[in-house]
Amino acid sequence: MKQIDGHTRLCGLIGNPVEHTMSPAIHNTLARINGHNLVYVPFHVETGQVRKAVEGAYALNILGLNVTVPYKGEVIGCLKETDEMAGKIGAVNTLVRTEGGYKGYNTDMMGLYRAMGSEGIRLEGEEIIVLGAGGAARAVTFLCAWKKAAKVYLLNRTLEKAEKIAEEVNRACGTACVEPMRTDGHGKIPADRQYLAIQATSVGLYPKVEDAVIQDMAFYEKIHTGYDLIYKPAETKFMRLTRQAGGRAFHGLKMLLYQGVIAYELWNGITVTEDDALTVYGKLREGMEAGHN
Ligand code: ATR
Numbered sequence: 001m002k003q004i005d006g007h008t009r010l011c012g013l014i015g016n017p018v019e020h021t022m023s024p025a026i027h028n029t030l031a032r033i034n035g036h037n038l039v040y041v042p043f044h045v046e047t048g049q050v051r052k053a054v055e056g057a058y059a060l061n062i063l064g065l066n067v068t069v070p071y072k073g074e075v076i077g078c079l080k081e082t083d084e085m086a087g088k089i090g091a092v093n094t095l096v097r098t099e100g101g102y103k104g105y106n107t108d109m110m111g112l113y114r115a116m117g118s119e120g121i122r123l124e125g126e127e128i129i130v131l132g133a134g135g136a137a138r139a140v141t142f143l144c145a146w147k148k149a150a151k152v153y154l155l156n157r158t159l160e161k162a163e164k165i166a167e168e169v170n171r172a173c174g175t176a177c178v179e180p181m182r183t184d185g186h187g188k189i190p191a192d193r194q195y196l197a198i199q200a201t202s203v204g205l206y207p208k209v210e211d212a213v214i215q216d217m218a219f220y221e222k223i224h225t226g227y228d229l230i231y232k233p234a235e236t237k238f239m240r241l242t243r244q245a246g247g248r249a250f251h252g253l254k255m256l257l258y259q260g261v262i263a264y265e266l267w268n269g270i271t272v273t274e275d276d277a278l279t280v281y282g283k284l285r286e287g288m289e290a291g292h293n
Contacts, residue, residue, distance in 0.1 A: 004039065010060070011040045011267055014053050014075075015068030018042035023066055025287055026260035029280045036268060038063070045071065054078040058101060064267035065095040065102070066260075072135075079104045088172045089142045091135065094263040105266060109143040111259030112229075118258075118274075119250055121196060121225055123147035129189065129223070130154050131213050131238075132201035133161035133180075136229055140200050141165055145173040152178045153189055157213070186219050194224040197242070204228070204236040212237035220245035228252060232288065253288070257281050
């Protein structure tokens with residue numbers, strides 16, 4: 001960020017709560033590196049105030065907003081337009097200023113895709129296991145089907161929730177690739193090949209770091225790559241078990257990084273270089289170590 005003056009542009013985050021966000025570190029670092037006169041701040045928005053917040057932001061000439069829990073669905077009704085993938089997922093986390101209103105994107109999923117790509121992980125044609133059937137797992141399942149995965153086993157403790165998502169995603173993406181399953185039925189997943197597994201439950205999140213949705217090593221023998229959306233702790237039990245069975249494992253901090261990088265690119269019409277993204281990543285890691293999250 002340069003000195004705040006009459007030309008300073010504003011971006012921000014709306015949600016409730018927003019106090020623990022690491023997004024200001026991402027965007028204010030990118031602004032500084034790129035010499036942009038832009039400031040990013042969190043806005044705590046109360047229940048029932050989302051429409052007013054979005055309309056007010058537009059009236060104030062705010063360049064862009066991120067949206068976090070619990071407003072990623074509700075905000076869609078306040079937009080001029082929604083990107084196709086975000087519309088199918090039904091969740092928007094980035095608003096980009098356009099003529100007459102904001103356009104919504106889901107850079108969480110675009111960011112996950114870019115983060116995985118940066119580690120050489122593909123979704124196209126892959127056989128994938130998704131753990132969970134909450135909001136995060138739902139978006140991940142959409143992303144996998146959208147990118148034409150060959151197969152997605154969707155495992156959840158509560159089968160009905162996995163069934164509902166499978167039905168929805170298969171219908172929306174014109175596929176039959178998503179197969180719902182109870183988590184404890186993982187033994188039915190064919191063991192003659194190996195899978196990418198994406199951990200999208202809240203299990204294993206700090207401070208309950210010794211928890212994992214599946215503890216059975218026979219499951220981890222089937223995993224070539226484990227991707228946990230959790231980034232605190234930096235090595236979850238799921239990641240540790242994946243590594244013990246010989247697979248590669250990643251946490252979700254790069255997903256957080258790239259959802260921010262992509263939002264910044266959309267707001268400013270630029271491409272952030274890999275070097276700059278890695279500088280921001282360093283800041284995020286420092287923030288994690290200092291406990292600012
Ligand atoms: P988010 O929106 O972050 O995805 P969520 O909607 O609360 O969060 O979903 C949490 C997910 O973690 C669900 O899949 C949940 O399983 P259920 O649908 O059966 O509740 C899963 N989860 C949470 N605690 C769990 C536990 N102790 N064991 C197994 N799964 C758990």
